[in-house]
Amino acid sequence: MTAKKQNNGSTEAQIKEAARRVFTSKGFAATRTRDIAEESGVNLALINYYFRSKENLYNIIMVEQVQLFLHSVSGILNDPHTTLFTKLELAIDHYIDMLIDNPGLPIFVMNEVNNNPEKLVERVGFSNHNAGQLYIAKQWAEMTFSGEIQPIHPIHLISNVVSLTVFPFIAAPLLRNRSGLSVTEYNELMKQRKALIPHWISTILTTPGPDTQNNKQS
Amino acid sequence: MTAKKQNNGSTEAQIKEAARRVFTSKGFAATRTRDIAEESGVNLALINYYFRSKENLYNIIMVEQVQLFLHSVSGILNDPHTTLFTKLELAIDHYIDMLIDNPGLPIFVMNEVNNNPEKLVERVGFSNHNAGQLYIAKQWAEMTFSGEIQPIHPIHLISNVVSLTVFPFIAAPLLRNRSGLSVTEYNELMKQRKALIPHWISTILTTPGPDTQNNKQS
DNA sequence: GTTAATTTTAATCAAATGATTAAATAAGTT
DNA sequence: AACTTATTTAATCATTTGATTAAAATTAAC
Structure with missing residues (x-):
């Protein structure tokens, strides 16, 4: 303080x-x-x-923080010269570094997402950051078509990558308390996830789904 | 309102x-x-x-909500008569149903976790909900020892299960907005995850880790 | 160096807000 | 019914809080 x-x-x-x-x-x-x-x-x-006014100042800060959180990897995901898995590795690596530096960012942004979704969409330029138009989306579609990776609803795929990367930072104070790990030790685990998450996602994408037909694309 | x-x-x-x-x-x-x-x-x-007082009323509500969020599956996870994967399936199924009914719960609890971790630990009975003492922890240790599942740091495993289950509800307003899905359609995807998440976790647990040695237990 | 514009300060305002009070009403007891 | 206790209400209080103001201090312009 x-x-x-x-x-x-x-x-x-x-x-x-x-x-x-x-x-x-x-x-x-x-x-x-x-x-x-x-x-x-x-x-x-x-x-x-x-x-x-306080509100005006808040809006300025809020837009900057949301941009930082949402748009900081669009360059990586839109690079036509890297493979899909390289993009994932680079994006997750970048994200985890940023989250270690800004541990309060996800909960701040998620609060805004939950309390003022309209305002957020209105004030933050979402237009060019449409996930479906990124180069990685094209690559995913091609690899799915060729059978290289299993079909999966894109929301599931995106949810999985973002969940595995971001949530451990949101729950960090709780998980540290329950495990007795220090901030440094916990952050070391987070750095391990730079390699683990791409590996897990790759495993998920190359292993056939469960018996139910739920994982078909709609 | x-x-x-x-x-x-x-x-x-x-x-x-x-x-x-x-x-x-x-x-x-x-x-x-x-x-x-x-x-x-x-x-x-x-x-x-x-x-x-307002504060007293808040504390009453807060403790109840945190209990609901954190302790509602301890029975399932402590059952000596089910397998580890059955426990996962039951716990995730129960959790997703509860999150569909209480979509605001995770962000509320996570805010408390991030802003007042001490107060939370002080006012919520954590003593008997020590993850390491649940029956599922014993099963996990045995299956790891026998080679049935790959070694993984317990924090990674817990993070993965909780992240995949909870985070899509925290980010729901954003993901719905970006995808154009309705609340009903989005919730349908969440219900699909009742089967998908156990399957993904199973896949992760039975596939050898990446080349780096990061996923060894410490 | 003098004047004008900009920035900083302390004091103050009006509205919002958590809490209390005393009176009014309702419920319970004999 | 008469009396006591519990609940509800409208009015009010004391602080807090975002914002403003007028004067003072600093900087820039000429």
């Missing part, structure tokens, strides 16, 4: 960085503008002077 | 049920005691009359 990190930029940047820290850790409703003022070591009135 | 569900119990029960709905959907900080009064169709002062 005591920071006043000498954010060697302008006052505006100091406020914004402090706001990012406070908003992402406590959420909009629990954050007081006075918290941000204190965290940035700046007079309360300057928050309104530079950002007009 | 307009409910006043004629909760045919006492005023106290009406307030509690309304509080559960409001707290789980908006969280503690964003909830006004007046919201709860309106949602339960009851005079504002009765909240303090029956529950002393």
Whole structure:
């Protein structure tokens, strides 16, 4: 809570960085503008002077954080020169590094996703980040057609990759508490997952599904 | 937001049920005691009359919800008469049904886990719900020793099962929006996962790990 | 160096909010 | 019915909180 990190930029940047820290850790409703003022070591009135309102400041931070969370791997997934599995490896590697650096990011974004889905869609440019138009989607379709990988509903595939990568960070405080692992030890396990998750996904994609016909594409 | 569900119990029960709905959907900080009064169709002062304070009421709700989320499958996982894979199937089946009925539960609990881990551990009886002492843990150890399943760090295994089961509900509003699926269609996919997740976990557990030695037990 | 514009500060405002109170109503007891 | 206890209500309180203001301090312009 005591920071006043000498954010060697302008006052505006100091406020914004402090706001990012406070908003992402406590959420909009629990954050007081006075918290941000204190965290940035700046007079309360300057928050309104530079950002007009708490809500406006929050929206700026929120959009940036959602972009960071959702769009940071689109380059990797859209590269025409790598295989599907290489893309998965690179994207998961990048994601786990980012999550170790920003452990509060997923829960922040997921709260926004759950509480204000409309606002989120409205304020964040989703247009060009349509999963179905990425190069990896084309590769997946071709590999499915050729029989290289088993058919699977794309929502299941995406859910699996994102779940296995992101959820352990959301549940980290609980899993650490139950297992007695330190932050460092837990993060080491997360780094192991950089290799494990692609392997597990590959295993899932190359092993025929269960007897029921549920895993057919619709 | 307009409910006043004629909760045919006492005023106290009406307030509690309304509080559960409001707290789980908006969280503690964003909830006004007046919201709860309106949602339960009851005079504002009765909240303090029956529950002393907003915080006290929240703690009651929170503990109940966390218990529901964390302890609802311990019976299944501790049954000495079922196999490990049967336990997985039953637990995941039960969980997915519960999550379809309570889609806001995971994000509520995960927020508490992330914001007040100490309070949560203090107020929720964790003592008897130590994963390592459940019957399923014994079975897992035996099957690993006998070579029936591949060695894997228990945190990875638990993470995988819970991630694959729970996260798609946390990300549901986003995934529905991106895919254009309705709530019903999306829930159908979730029901498919009752069979798919056990199958995927089984596949993971019976396929040798990647070349790196990361998946050895420590 | 003087003036104008920008930034910072302390004080203050109005609305929101959790909680309390005293009176009114309902329920229970004899 | 008479009396006591429990519940409900409208009004009110004291804080908190987002925002504003006017003056002071600093920086920029000429």
